[in-house]
Amino acid sequence: MPILLEMKDIHKVYPNGTAANRGVHLTVHEGEIHALVGENGAGKSTLMKILFGLESPTSGTIEYKGQPINFHGPRDAIQQGMGMVHQHFMLSPSLTVSENIVLGNEPKRGPFSIFRDRAREYREVEQLVATYGLQVNLQAKVETIPVGQKQRVEILKVLYQGAKLIILDEPTAVLTPQETDELFDSIQALITEGHTIIFITHKLREVMRISNRITVLRAGKSIATLQTKDTNQEEISRLMVGREVLFRVNKVPAEPKDVVLAVRNLEALDDKGTKALNGISFDIRSGEVLGIAGVEGNGQTELVEAITGLRKATAGHIRYQGKELLEASVAEIRKMKVGIIPEDRQTSGASLTSTIAENLMLDHYRNPEFKRGIFLNKKKIKQFTQIMMQTYDVRAQNEEIMAGALSGGNLQKVVVARELSKNPKLLIASQPTRGVDIGAIEFLHREFIKRRDGGAAVMVVSAELSEVMALSDRIAVLYNGEIVALLDNTPDLTEQEIGYYMLGIKKQEQEEVR
Ligand SMILES: Nc1ncnc2c1ncn2[C@@H]1O[C@H](COP(=O)(O)OP(=O)(O)O)[C@@H](O)[C@H]1O
Ligand SMILES: [Mg+2]
Structure with a gap:
C-alpha cells in the first residue's frame, strides 16, 4: 500500500516545559487501520494534535500524499481531507444531530444560495448513515442522545466534511462492548469505502482485533512499528511499559464472612x-x-x-x-x-x-x-x-x-x-x-x-x-x-x-x- 502520511522526528515541548513528543516517527499507509498505542501520557494525543494543526511541533517534518505540509490550524487539515474525533466530544448540545453534522457546511439553495437546503441536508446525511451503518436519530437534539450516538455524530461530521484520513482518539473509552462492536463494523465500512484510519487506544485486545499495523509510543518516543499479524498482546504491552504485564489479577477464591x-x-x-x-x-x-x-x-x-x-x-x-x-x-x-x-x-x-x-x-x-x-x-x-x-x-x-x-x-x-x-x-x-x-x-x-x-x-x-x-x-x-x-x-x-x-x-x- 502506498504511503499516505509520514511524520518524521517530531518533537514537542509545551510552554510549561513538558516534552510530550521526543522524536516520534509515524508512517501510515493508504487504506490501513493504524493503531497508535501507549500508556497514558505517552504523547499520543499530542502527536495527533500536531498532525491536525491544533498544536505546532517544536521540530520535525510531516509529509502528506508526498508533499510537506505545515498546517496553521484544523481548518487546513480538514481542507486536506483529514478529520479528527477527539477524546472529549465537541458538539453543540442544543442543535439537532443533523444540524451538528452539517454545521459550517450547510447546503444552500435559491438565488445567491441564501436559503438553507434542508431536503438536501437530510438526503446527504442519510446517505452517509446508510453507507457506514452509523445509526443516529437525525432530528434528536444532541443533548438528549447517549454517548455512543454522540460519537457517531462526530464521525458523520468529519465524513460530511470530506475526510479521507480519520483520527479516532480513544474512541472506545466511553463505549459498551456492544457499541464497540458496532463502531468496529463502521470502521470496516470506512476502510471498504477507501478511508484510512488512525486509531488511538491503550486496549490491546482491540488493537489485535482491528488494526493492520501498530506504532507503540513510550514516554514521548516511538518505540516500534509492528504488523498486527506478527505480534501479540504480550509483546505490545512489553513495548509499552518496557516489561511484562499481567493482564489478570492473581487471586484465590474469596472467603466472604460477615x-x-x-x-x-x-x-x-x-x-x-x-x-x-x-x-x-x-x-x-x-x-x-x-x-x-x-x-x-x-x-x-x-x-x-x-x-x-x-x-x-x-x-x-x-x-x-x-x-x-x-x-x-x-x-x-x-x-x-x-x-x-x-x-x-x-x-x-x-x-x-x-x-x-x-x-x-x-x-x-x-x-x-x-x-x-x-x-x-x-x-x-x-x-x-x-x-x-x-x-x-x-x-x-x-x-x-x-x-x-x-x-x-x-x-x-x-x-x-x-x-x-x-x-x-x-x-x-x-x-x-x-x-x-x-x-x-x-x-x-x-x-x-x-x-x-x-x-x-x-x-x-x-x-x-x-x-x-x-x-x-x-x-x-x-x-x-x-x-x-x-x-x-x-x-x-x-x-x-x-x-x-x-x-x-x-x-x-x-x-x-x-
Ligand atoms: N497543553 C499541554 N500543556 C502542557 N503539557 C501537556 C499539554 N497536553 C499534554 N501535556 C502533557 O504531555 C504529555 C503527553 O500527553 P498526551 O499527548 O495527552 O498523552 P496521551 O494522549 O498518550 O495520554 C503528558 O505528560 C501531558 O501531561
Ligand atoms: Mg490522549
Whole structure:
C-alpha cells in the first residue's frame, strides 16, 4: 500500500516545559487501520494534535500524499481531507444531530444560495448513515442522545466534511462492548469505502482485533512499528511499559464472612434534582470484592457519594458494621475505618497544594505516635512518609514535593497509600485506575486483593468492564439508577453478557438481585 502520511522526528515541548513528543516517527499507509498505542501520557494525543494543526511541533517534518505540509490550524487539515474525533466530544448540545453534522457546511439553495437546503441536508446525511451503518436519530437534539450516538455524530461530521484520513482518539473509552462492536463494523465500512484510519487506544485486545499495523509510543518516543499479524498482546504491552504485564489479577477464591456494608432501598437525586438512585439494595461482606459495572452516568457517582456522605440520600438505609451511615458526615465516615478512593482525585482525593507528606499524614496527625508532647514529631513523620512512598512505589524526589507536581499515576498511589494506611474495614474505590499507567494499575489491583484477603470489604466502581471483571468476586450492574443484575464472577461470565445488562436489554428478576 502506498504511503499516505509520514511524520518524521517530531518533537514537542509545551510552554510549561513538558516534552510530550521526543522524536516520534509515524508512517501510515493508504487504506490501513493504524493503531497508535501507549500508556497514558505517552504523547499520543499530542502527536495527533500536531498532525491536525491544533498544536505546532517544536521540530520535525510531516509529509502528506508526498508533499510537506505545515498546517496553521484544523481548518487546513480538514481542507486536506483529514478529520479528527477527539477524546472529549465537541458538539453543540442544543442543535439537532443533523444540524451538528452539517454545521459550517450547510447546503444552500435559491438565488445567491441564501436559503438553507434542508431536503438536501437530510438526503446527504442519510446517505452517509446508510453507507457506514452509523445509526443516529437525525432530528434528536444532541443533548438528549447517549454517548455512543454522540460519537457517531462526530464521525458523520468529519465524513460530511470530506475526510479521507480519520483520527479516532480513544474512541472506545466511553463505549459498551456492544457499541464497540458496532463502531468496529463502521470502521470496516470506512476502510471498504477507501478511508484510512488512525486509531488511538491503550486496549490491546482491540488493537489485535482491528488494526493492520501498530506504532507503540513510550514516554514521548516511538518505540516500534509492528504488523498486527506478527505480534501479540504480550509483546505490545512489553513495548509499552518496557516489561511484562499481567493482564489478570492473581487471586484465590474469596472467603466472604460477615456483612460489612448493607445498603437497602437507597434512593438519591442527581445534581439536577432528578432521581439517580431508584431503590438500590446490596450487601458487601468481609473478604469479598463487589464490582459495580455500568455505562457511566447510570448512578455510579451518586451511589459512591451517598455511601461516603457526600450526597444526602432521599430514602433507604446504609448500615456499616451495624451503624446507620445516612446521617454521618464525610469526616465521621472517614474516621470509621472506611477507605475512600474517590473518582476525582484532583479535586477531592488529594490536596494538590500540599506536600506528599502532608497528604499521606491526613488521617494520622492526631495519632499520638506522631506527637512529641503537643508538637508533631517531624522525624517520625518523615520516616513514616518515606516508608509509605517506598511501599506504594510513589516516584518523586522526596516527601516534600507538592502533590500537584506528581503525574496522575503517582498521585493516585499517594491517595491509595493514605487510604490503605488506616487499615480500612470497608474500601470504596471509584475509577481507581483511570489515567494511571499499566505498571501502576497492576500494583493497585494487587493491593486491593491483599486487603480483601485480609478481611476488608471492597467495592470497586469502574467504567472499565475488564477491570471490574478482573477484580470482582461478584458484579452488580447499574442501569438507570437500579441494580439490574447481581452476578457471581464465575469463569464462564462474559463481557457480552454483562453488556446486555449495561444496555438495559436484559434484566434479572428482583429475587435474583439480592
Ligand atoms: N497543553 C499541554 N500543556 C502542557 N503539557 C501537556 C499539554 N497536553 C499534554 N501535556 C502533557 O504531555 C504529555 C503527553 O500527553 P498526551 O499527548 O495527552 O498523552 P496521551 O494522549 O498518550 O495520554 C503528558 O505528560 C501531558 O501531561
Ligand atoms: Mg490522549
